[in-house]
Amino acid sequence: MTDQVIKADLKNMTRDELKAYMKELGQPAFRGEQIFTWIHGNATEFDHMTNVPQKLREQLQERCKITCHEIVTVQSSKTDGTKKYLFRLEDGNTIESVFMKYKFGNSICVSTQAGCRMGCKFCASTIGGLCRNLTAAEILEEVLAVQRDTGERISHIVLMGSGEPFDNYDNVTKFLQLVHDPKGLNLSLRNITLSTCGILPNMKRFGDEFPQVNLAVSLHASNSELRSQLMPVNRRYPMDELMEVCREHVNKTGRRITFEYTLVKGVNDKEENLNQLTKLLAGMNCHVNLIPMNPVSERDLKGTDRKFAEEFCKKLEKRGIQATVRRELGSDIDAACGQLRLNSQK
Numbered sequence: 001m002t003d004q005v006i007k008a009d010l011k012n013m014t015r016d017e018l019k020a021y022m023k024e025l026g027q028p029a030f031r032g033e034q035i036f037t038w039i040h041g042n043a044t045e046f047d048h049m050t051n052v053p054q055k056l057r058e059q060l061q062e063r064c065k066i067t068c069h070e071i072v073t074v075q076s077s078k079t080d081g082t083k084k085y086l087f088r089l090e091d092g093n094t095i096e097s098v099f100m101k102y103k104f105g106n107s108i109c110v111s112t113q114a115g116c117r118m119g120c121k122f123c124a125s126t127i128g129g130l131c132r133n134l135t136a137a138e139i140l141e142e143v144l145a146v147q148r149d150t151g152e153r154i155s156h157i158v159l160m161g162s163g164e165p166f167d168n169y170d171n172v173t174k175f176l177q178l179v180h181d182p183k184g185l186n187l188s189l190r191n192i193t194l195s196t197c198g199i200l201p202n203m204k205r206f207g208d209e210f211p212q213v214n215l216a217v218s219l220h221a222s223n224s225e226l227r228s229q230l231m232p233v234n235r236r237y238p239m240d241e242l243m244e245v246c247r248e249h250v251n252k253t254g255r256r257i258t259f260e261y262t263l264v265k266g267v268n269d270k271e272e273n274l275n276q277l278t279k280l281l282a283g284m285n286c287h288v289n290l291i292p293m294n295p296v297s298e299r300d301l302k303g304t305d306r307k308f309a310e311e312f313c314k315k316l317e318k319r320g321i322q323a324t325v326r327r328e329l330g331s332d333i334d335a336a337c338g339q340l341r342l343n344s345q346k
């Protein structure tokens with residue numbers, strides 16, 4: 001039997017952790033700063049770090065690694081600048097990330113888990129269940145690999161790919177720390193949006209720890225019974241408790257909350273749903289993102305057509321609830337909401 005050496009993943013370390021690690025190796029702390037800057041720039045190998053002494057680079061090569069994803073495929077939309085990346089992880093699992101171009105800058109939608117165990121009925125990501133959590137380094141590498149490939153800087157991040165971010169709380173919050181570091185990508189937390197299906201204990205904790213990050217809540221139903229049918233998480237954390245936590249979050253952070261509402265034809269897009277939704281959200285500082293459900297071949301649910309969705313939106317607005325129908329980027333390459341999946345090589 002061979003002993004497998006587990007190498008320390010330098011991409012997974014915060015700047016302080018890297019400095020402490022350098023100290024352990026008998027190096028001055030500033031080496032940690034230098035290496036952090038290289039890793040968060042474009043260095044994928046120790047040999048790229050030209051201001052780090054050769055001897056130390058050799059030592060790092062032996063003991064450490066820098067997580068890098070292999071690009072399996074890149075699909076480019078014919079209608080907009082969207083690109084969907086399929087990455088292979090070190091253990092062979094695959095994940096997807098989506099690069100989108102907006103007027104305000106470039107955005108990436110990252111996955112936080114390989115697969116998902118939440119079981120939402122309108123979503124492809126959950127079909128194979130949860131495979132495993134991604135490390136902070138693996139989530140960060142989605143951003144860095146796309147920057148390397150496109151040669152463009154990413155200014156906004158949405159955590160809305162495969163996985164429930166609050167089911168992988170520690171790694172996701174470490175990732176936020178990493179991208180926010182001024183010596184790293186230096187992204188403003190206000191340019192980051194995290195979407196959750198409503199794991200309430202972690203939602204509360206997050207509001208205390210990261211009040212500047214935009215929170216989007218996957219609501220998708222106007223009453224608890226319907227929500228339990230579409231989203232099993234509602235049986236554990238029911239809608240009335242979810243709404244209470246959302247109100248607390250808005251009061252605590254002073255920030256608007258977004259509700260994602262996937263419109264499923266004949267299921268949650270009726271007049272009664274509109275009435276219930278109006279009642280539910282009345283008086284709250286919020287915005288509703290309406291998303292006509294995108295096709296998922298394994299599901300027999302259908303999306304509301306766009307014209308109907310626009311009408312639904314207008315009616316909501318007339319009743320004092322801010323809403324928009326999301327502009328779908330990348331739906332011709334299955335890169336739209338709810339279409340990312342664990343294994344796209346089938």
Ligand code: SF4
Pocket residue numbers: 116117118119120123124125126161162163164197218338
């Ligand atoms: S919508 Fe989000 S939480 Fe629900 S199954 Fe898909 S990835 Fe998981």
